[in-house]
Amino acid sequence: MPKHLTFLPVLALSAAISTAAVADSGPNAETVVASVNGEAITLGHVIMAGATLPEQYQQVPADVLYNAILDQLIQQTALVQSRVGDEPPVVTLSLENERRSLLAADAIEAAMADVGGEDDIRAAYDAKYADGKGDAEFNASHILVETREDADAIKAELDGGADFSETAKAKSTGPSGPNGGELGWFSDGQMVPEFQAAVSTLDVGQVSEPVQTQFGWHVIILNDKRDKEAPELDAVADELLAELRQNALEDRIEDLTSKAKIERPVVDGLKPEMIKDLGLIGN
CATH class of the missing domain: 1.10.287 (Helix Hairpins)
Known part of the structure; x- marks a missing residue:
């Protein structure tokens, strides 16, 4: 054996673990x-x-x-x-967390094991696309500015009759400003959540209240809206399977936690910032 250490990277708790069948003869896991x-x-x-x-x-x-x-x-x-000496607290706590995580992952697999057969996927497809329509698509324009005050002022101008496209060309700081703020067609998930949520509530031709995202403050107008045609089953089977399994998992967790006796006592002096204080654990 070489004298130099050959440590490989620390094992990741979130790594997927697959279990192979143990052969009837020859070396096995206990060898x-x-x-x-x-x-x-x-x-x-x-x-x-x-x-x-x-x-x-x-x-x-x-x-x-x-x-x-x-x-x-x-x-x-x-x-x-x-x-x-004794096992350091940091090791004990880490092992307890790792054991909890691995056993929870095993329970997750069990909760999803019987979900997602062909009949389940077909039923989910029929329920989701019964009207023959797919996801909604939106066509919107926006005016992006740095502050809420600027956005409020622009919204007041638009409410007073100002042209959205011309206002965007004059005042939007976003790359779409010179094009009148036009963003073209997009589907759910293509915009940041706050922007998408605002667009989803608008009627065609309606201007939003100021909306804050990581990029600044937006005033949005919905230009048009349409539904895509329903996709073929094969094209969305994996997506539907993921949704079925996620729903099964959420139902299982909700059932378990609703039946469990869960206590979260109020601890004097406890502050959220303590989550970063490794000194509390000791050596």
Whole structure:
């Protein structure tokens, strides 16, 4: 074994973990592939360490990756054995959070396991596109300025009869200003949420109240609105499956939390800023 450390990146809790079937004979997850002072390292440990590595490491030849991971586990085991004293609180808390996260992920998979068969997807498609129409598309223009005061003044001018396009050319700070503020056609999800929400509430020809986004303050006019044709089932099957699974998960979580006895006591002196104070945990 080389003397230099071969630590690979820390395993990500959010990494997807797939479980392969264990063969009836030959090496399995409990097969010991190394030991350090009698402490076993199994093939299962190596498999799990490899399964959650970043994508670039998955491309490494298997023999190289196997030996690198095993070296890392041996080195880590020796380091752990060299420690003196109790387990540091930061380690205990991290392990508890990791265990909670992994078991919750397993529960999520269970909640979604029986959702999304062909009949489910077809029923969701029929319900969503029963009228033969797809998602709505919007054609809007806007005037972008830096402050609420400027937006209020522009809205007053427009309410007084000022032409939207000419006002946008004269006062909008956005790149669409020279074009009269025209944004063309767009669907849900193509604009920032605050802008999209405002557009969705407008009637054709209606001018919005000032709307704030990360870019500044907008005054918006809805020029036109139309519905796209319903897509073919195959084109949206994956999207419908994701929606079905998300809905099943949300229903499951709501059911569990509504039945659970949940307490959030008021703690004297507790401040949200303490979330960044690692000093409270100790060494």
